[in-house]
Amino acid sequence: MTTLPLALTDRSGAPFDVRLFAPGDRAALQAMYQDFEPKRAAQGLPPADAAAIARWLDRILAEGTHLVVEVAGAVLGHAMLLPMSAERAELANFLHQSIRYRGIGTRLNRIILSLARDAGLSRVWLCVEPGNRPAVRSYERAGFRMTPGQMWAPEVEMEAVLEDPPPA
Numbered sequence: 001m002t003t004l005p006l007a008l009t010d011r012s013g014a015p016f017d018v019r020l021f022a023p024g025d026r027a028a029l030q031a032m033y034q035d036f037e038p039k040r041a042a043q044g045l046p047p048a049d050a051a052a053i054a055r056w057l058d059r060i061l062a063e064g065t066h067l068v069v070e071v072a073g074a075v076l077g078h079a080m081l082l083p084m085s086a087e088r089a090e091l092a093n094f095l096h097q098s099i100r101y102r103g104i105g106t107r108l109n110r111i112i113l114s115l116a117r118d119a120g121l122s123r124v125w126l127c128v129e130p131g132n133r134p135a136v137r138s139y140e141r142a143g144f145r146m147t148p149g150q151m152w153a154p155e156v157e158m159e160a161v162l163e164d165p166p167p168a
């Protein structure tokens with residue numbers, strides 16, 4: 001079982017916390033996405049302006065499991081697991097530019113997969129642009145595999161099969 005919150009350390013040795021989103025985090029999440037760069041770089045997300053971000057958050061926060069990454073009291077990351085069916089859910093995650101490439105995204109993916117396993121899901125699916133190398137790499141390291149034959153598509157699907165043991 002995965003128990004949140006988790007107090008962790010990134011690759012540079014800096015501490016960060018991962019916990020479940022609470023309604024009181026909504027304003028901090030809105031602020032993070034307003035400051036997020038580049039906007040609309042991952043399948044058009046996050047949206048470009050404050051009103052569109054608010055509408056998007058209304059929609060996605062209404063369902064699924066949402067985690068936030070907190071660094072020194074500031075919300076700087078968001079991972080979401082959105083239900084697709086009784087067995088399958090979609091993953092997406094967004095880290096503020098100030099905390100990328102330190103292993104936090106890979107760690108977050110692994111936590112989300114553990115939570116999905118605990119919830120009895122059998123697959124976690126996602127869609128990513130293959131040119132987004134850090135994203136693809138962080139998903140692969142957490143156990144996602146690309147569906148064969150998509151290498152040159154503008155967006156590719158990746159899936160983690162949860163019966164498989166987690167990668168070492």
Ligand SMILES: CC(C)(COP(=O)(O)OP(=O)(O)OC[C@H]1O[C@@H](n2cnc3c(N)ncnc32)[C@H](O)[C@@H]1OP(=O)(O)O)[C@@H](O)C(=O)NCCC(=O)NCCS
Nearest residue numbers: 042093094095100101102103104105106133134135137138
């Ligand atoms: C995608 C994202 C969540 C990944 O989280 P992260 O903490 O930055 O990623 P990690 O540090 O865990 O892993 C990134 C990996 O890519 C590698 N990487 C970084 N830049 C790279 C590049 N230009 N080319 C290839 N690999 C690269 C890193 O070395 C690391 O691999 P390693 O662990 O084997 O060294 C984060 O970068 C992000 O929020 N990006 C913007 C939004 C986004 O694209 N979201 C994904 C939507 S599908």
